[in-house]
Amino acid sequence: MRSYGGVDIIGAGLVGLSLARELAGMGISTTVYDGKGRVSDGAAKASGIFSAAGLDRIGIPYRDSVVNTLNGATLHAGGEALRIKAGGVQAYVADRGMLAEAAMRAAEEAGAEVLLNRRLSRAQLLERAHGERIIVGADGAVSTVASAFGFPDIKEYVLTYKAEYEVARMRDRSMVGLYFDNRIAHRFFGWTVPYSETRLEIGIGISDRARITSASAFRRFVAEGGIAELEGGAKMVNGYASLIPLTARRRTVIGNVALVGDAAGQVKATTGGGIIFGVSCAKLLAQQIKRAIGGTGRLHEYDTMWRKRFGMDLKMHSILHKYYSTVDSRTLGLFFKMSRLFGSEEFFSKYGDMDRPSLMLKRFFLRGLAR
Ligand SMILES: Cc1cc2nc3c(=O)[nH]c(=O)nc-3n(C[C@H](O)[C@H](O)[C@H](O)COP(=O)(O)OP(=O)(O)OC[C@H]3O[C@@H](n4cnc5c(N)ncnc54)[C@H](O)[C@@H]3O)c2cc1C
Incomplete structure (x- = not known):
């Protein structure tokens, strides 16, 4: 040895x-x-x-x-929103x-x-x-x-672009926004992250298989993404492109x-x-x-x-990534609507653990069995 x-x-x-x-x-x-x-x-x-x-x-x-x-996230797709907020x-x-x-x-x-x-x-x-x-x-x-x-x-990367904005009106500084639309954020998503009452991060990721730059996808997201915090005026303070690996090496x-x-x-x-x-x-x-x-x-x-x-x-x-990265935003919006009816907002608010989804499900089933 x-x-x-x-x-x-x-x-x-x-x-x-x-x-x-x-x-x-x-x-x-x-x-x-x-x-x-x-x-x-x-x-x-x-x-x-x-x-x-x-x-x-x-x-x-x-x-x-x-x-x-942060207390939770609001997921947006096809004009629908799923709000997952914990106590x-x-x-x-x-x-x-x-x-x-x-x-x-x-x-x-x-x-x-x-x-x-x-x-x-x-x-x-x-x-x-x-x-x-x-x-x-x-x-x-x-x-x-x-x-x-x-x-x-590494088989696939996500190309990212993120920027900070000074905004006039923050909707809820304890909630992240996630925006799914494969036409704009190809195989990934756009996001908003509040830093304070007036400072907001806006970002987007697209697969490196898309034949555009993350900066151009970002511009489209800001223009067409329906980000409510941008209403009433906002000023871009900085902007950076970067990279995220999406698959592990063998x-x-x-x-x-x-x-x-x-x-x-x-x-x-x-x-x-x-x-x-x-x-x-x-x-x-x-x-x-x-x-x-x-x-x-x-x-x-x-x-x-x-x-x-x-x-x-x-x-x-x-x-999960495979699902949201291949489905169109209207279908995903419909899924949000259906899952809202079945109480998914309450379930995720209670059991959500996005670091370890397998633990989250284990907990859910164990508690279900113990009842
Ligand atoms: C837009 C964006 C948003 C993200 N958001 C989050 C988030 O909210 N939460 C989260 O957990 N993760 C997030 N990530 C992912 C996270 O940033 C990375 O997973 C993390 O930075 C990886 O850390 P690392 O130490 O492995 O690599 P890095 O942070 O990339 O560090 C690598 C270091 O190696 C140095 N280096 C490279 N080559 C050499 C060389 N030849 N010799 C000497 N030094 C070298 C570089 O200078 C660098 O400092 C995000 C990534 C991006 C791009």
């Missing part, structure tokens, strides 16, 4: 930094490399919605980063830059070394893999580590190289949320690295571990 002297993590995103915190906390020599000058650079390209339960689980000190709390706080809107800074402090306090302005090239990565350290690619959706070491491709370990987070495609296909999933997988990876270094396990077992733990949820997210 090969012996390892420590871990090099490529990428100081939230997943890479969380892995570094875990490993350094176990006393393992850990270095993180990132091409950025500050970990918060580019953070505004993504949204910051996290389930309250999920954030508590992953262990990033997040309290100071919270800008808003208490279901999710947080966090400032992603502040969260990244907090994750970095936690990693360094645990003893990890974080080296910024250090983008590693393909050649440097290949050379490094001959050494005695484990290499982890936590380098995001377009992973250089994955391509350098010949990992299988392999996430080759030799002494492992992938985690977006680099591995560990993302919920329904919403594109990747932090809770990615950091949960990073925790499993840290445990397996500890075993591999201690000689009681092999690195490649991580691949089976995370699929076993989250495979059912990945599958359910993928089934």
Whole structure:
């Protein structure tokens, strides 16, 4: 069995930094490399919605980063709306830059070394893999580590565009809006996220199979999407394009190289949320690295571990995504209308857990049986 002297993590995103915190906390020599000058650079390209339960689980000190709390979501399609609102706080809107800074402090306090302005090239990565350290690619959706070491491709990406608006009138600052219309948001959706009484995020995702840019889809969404908050005047403050992987790679370990987070495609296909999933997988990876270094396990077992733990949820997210991404908005609107009649608003408000839909159903059936 090969012996390892420590871990090099490529990428100081939230997943890479969380892995570094875990490993350094176990006393393992850990270095993180990132091409950025500050970990918060580019953070505004993504949204910051996290389930309250999920954030508590992953262990990033997040309290100071919270800008808003959410009680639910309104789903829009074909002129119908399904309003799912719980009694208490279901999710947080966090400032992603502040969260990244907090994750970095936690990693360094645990003893990890974080080296910024250090983008590693393909050649440097290949050379490094001959050494005695484990290499982890936590380098995001377009992973250089994955391509350098010949990992299988991610089959589909979502191209995104999101912007912040100053609005005259917020409808309900505790509710996210999700807009399904495959003619505008091909195989994904548009969204609104309130930050405050006057600041609103508007975003859209489209499959990379659509032959348009996310910016042009965004313009159409703003013009035709029927976003009520834009009535009465709104001013666009900024705008960013980015990318979300929609499928997991078929392999996430080759030799002494492992992938985690977006680099591995560990993302919920329904919403594109990747932090809770990615950091949960990073925790499993840290445990397996500890075993591999201690000689009681092999690195490649991580691949089976995370699929076993989250495979059912990945599958359910993928089934849900397949449904809403192929159906036309009128049919989906009709489905909202029917499910409203059957009390789905109440069901989801009570049992909804969008991080782990399999747990949500298990809970529903167990409570049903226990009655
Ligand atoms: C519009 C949008 C909205 C989103 N909304 C949410 C949300 O509300 N909730 C949620 O949970 N998720 C959301 N996501 C997904 C979430 O942002 C990602 O899943 C998450 O950022 C992945 O974290 P990561 O650490 O794996 O990768 P990243 O955050 O992409 O970090 C990768 C890091 O690697 C560095 N890097 C890359 N190549 C190299 C190299 N060769 N050498 C050194 N460093 C390198 C990069 O500079 C970067 O810092 C959203 C994404 C988008 C695009």
